[in-house]
Amino acid sequence: MYVDPPAPRPREVGERPPITATGPLDAPQRAWEFNPDYQRLVDAWNAVMPHLETLRTVLDKAYSRAKSPQTWDAPVGERYVEDIREWRERLARYRHAVLTAISDEAADTPRWVQTTANAPHAFP
Template structure:
């Protein structure tokens, strides 16, 4: 079983944009307006949409797997093959979950949380 990678963190109450680098001299160009990166926010929302679906799939397959392993439900020689098949499905689902969540997490790590308002900075979905 894998551990989920870190989730992208949404904008926290009271979180402020980074401080502008100021060398002590006032300049009209020194003031930068920042906004929370909408592409980063999309990654946060994507994580929140995908995680419950993956949890539902995992829970459903785990329940079926436990029932298939129980001799109260099925006590036939062929049941062993189905249990082996379900074990493979569980492994594949774990790998699939890990790949999806890692992809979102990695993209969030590469996407800045804050961007200047008028910057044409590259974003995750550009």
């Protein structure tokens, strides 16, 4: 059983950049924006999770039905149960790999980046 890694956090309401200008003569004046690359990772996580959950739910349902003694009355049934169990394990490993890749990339990507667009200037 794998535990999902931490998800990238979307921008929260009222969240501010980590550093603000300390005065009008700061050189160079910089504005901050929420990192679009980080936002893409948040979007990727949110896009992939429903699909992974759907696959897990379907395989869990098939596995529980396959294990039922009312489903199979022949010894060959155990082979199908083993196949479904293996598919569930593969899905768990795949889910862990995909979510870990997104989470690791988010951990290495800054949430805020500096930009010169719309930066305040001391003199026009």
